[in-house]
Amino acid sequence: MISQKAKYALKALVALARTESGKPCAIRDIAARERIPQSFLEQILIELRRAGLVESRRGKDGGYLLAAAPSEIGLGRVLRIVDGPLAPLPCLSRTAYRRCADCPDEAACTVRAVFLEVYETTIAVMDRTTLADALGSAAGETPWSSAVDTSSR
Structure with missing residues (x-):
């Protein structure tokens, strides 16, 4: 059985894969859409960023996006x-x-x-x-x- 953390990670990655290519998605939007506690999602996305699966962008229009094509993850x-x-x-x-x-x-x-x-x-x-x-x-x-x-x- 996979952990709840792994389930949330997969849901977040799929949500990012659904967003327009090159356009970051805010954590709060992913958390709300996928029903993931925002503070837990932040920890998960930091871990995925360290592993090179996602990238983060700062600023008003910042957020997270996939670091590779969905077919490569x-x-x-x-x-x-x-x-x-x-x-x-x-x-x-x-x-x-x-x-x-x-x-x-x-x-x-x-x-x-x-x-x-x-x-x-x-x-x-x-x-x-x-x-x-x-x-x-x-x-x-x-x-x-x-x-x-x-x-x-």
Whole structure:
């Protein structure tokens, strides 16, 4: 499950992706439109700015805007920035690998084996899905449906 902070970050980025290219959007406008507490949104946007996903402009017509095209901002990257590693087990993490203290043999670990496929499939979808895809999904398109074969489920 993603955190509320990650959900707000994604909502804010989608809101910025919907604004006219090159035109900053004020925090108060995003907060009101997306129903995000403004002080929490400020913290989130500062974090996203430090990570290079958004830019800020000062002044009367200032605000935030995307630092790249929506098609270049992957949801997996956003979630890692906001929530940290996505792996369900530390021994599966690509960015924060840590051997499990109670596991003498990773290769023979049944828990790791079960979650490996789930994790790899989830990561593939998240890393392939972009803000542009999220905008399309809001319009009824589902870009990730072809990523997982659900016919046998």
